[in-house]
Amino acid sequence: MDEKTDVALERIDEMLKKMNANAVFGEPFKEGDVTVIPVASVGYGFGYGSGSGRMTGNMPGSAEGAGAPGEGSGQGGGGGGMARPVGYLRISPDGVVYEPIMDNSRISMFGIAMIMWNVFWITMTIRALNKK
Amino acid sequence: MDQDKGRRDRIDRVLVGESIAAGGHTLQPVARAGGWYGQGGDEQGRGFGAWLRVQPLEVRVSDPNGDEYTVSITDATGDAVRRIAMMGLLVAAVSALLLLLGLLRPRRARGA
Numbered sequence: 001m002d003e004k005t006d007v008a009l010e011r012i013d014e015m016l017k018k019m020n021a022n023a024v025f026g027e028p029f030k031e032g033d034v035t036v037i038p039v040a041s042v043g044y045g046f047g048y049g050s051g052s053g054r055m056t057g058n059m060p061g062s063a064e065g066a067g068a069p070g071e072g073s074g075q076g077g078g079g080g081g082m083a084r085p086v087g088y089l090r091i092s093p094d095g096v097v098y099e100p101i102m103d104n105s106r107i108s109m110f111g112i113a114m115i116m117w118n119v120f121w122i123t124m125t126i127r128a129l130n131k132k
Numbered sequence: 133m134d135q136d137k138g139r140r141d142r143i144d145r146v147l148v149g150e151s152i153a154a155g156g157h158t159l160q161p162v163a164r165a166g167g168w169y170g171q172g173g174d175e176q177g178r179g180f181g182a183w184l185r186v187q188p189l190e191v192r193v194s195d196p197n198g199d200e201y202t203v204s205i206t207d208a209t210g211d212a213v214r215r216i217a218m219m220g221l222l223v224a225a226v227s228a229l230l231l232l233l234g235l236l237r238p239r240r241a242r243g244a
Contacts, residue, residue: 044184
């Protein structure tokens with residue numbers, strides 16, 4: 001196994017062991033009698049790849065017998081993360097209440113995409129059935 | 133070629149956070165971590181990837197007077213998006229079924 005891959009998998013294991021629920025609960029802030037704790041949903045993704053290759057014959061385009069066998073290697077990685085607020089905890093002398101946040105723009109965008117998807121399917125079905 | 137089938141592990145665990153003291157209450161956050169990580173490759177190349185999502189589940193609350201209760205945390209936007217997606221899948225499934233029935237009907241008629 002690749003040493004770098006091993007190290008990365010160990011890091012992921014370590015990260016999972018250290019991770020706790022506070023990653024999705026923000027710092028409390030006070031406004032008069034009320035304390036608010038923001039709550040989010042978070043996601044992370046990352047990947048890494050490496051490879052190498054060797055060409056035993058002539059390099060393409062080179063004269064017969066002129067090219068030396070070639071070899072090369074490469075590696076790359078990337079990652080990203082996102083956090084989306086889902087609501088907040090409202091802590092008052094009366095108790096603790098969770099208030100969800102509706103992301104109307106996200107719902108609208110998804111709704112429009114879904115309307116287009118439904119129109120596509122319904123149109124295709126009607127056309128196909130009318131051909132018969 | 134020495135092809136490694138690779139290793140893929142699912143991540144699914146409940147995380148209990150450190151207590152937060154606020155407004156005389158003590159809150160213990162609970163979240164779920166889900167996702168996967170894995171790696172694979174052969175003698176020419178290797179790769180690994182990981183995806184992790186942490187979602188809040190609930191908070192366990194201890195009141196100053198000693199009462200304890202749980203406040204559930206929902207993802208209203210996520211739930212709405214899932215419901216819309218289910219509707220879209222339903223429309224696609226019904227349309228596909230109608231198309232399939234429409235394709236089969238003339239064949240049966242010809243066969244008869």
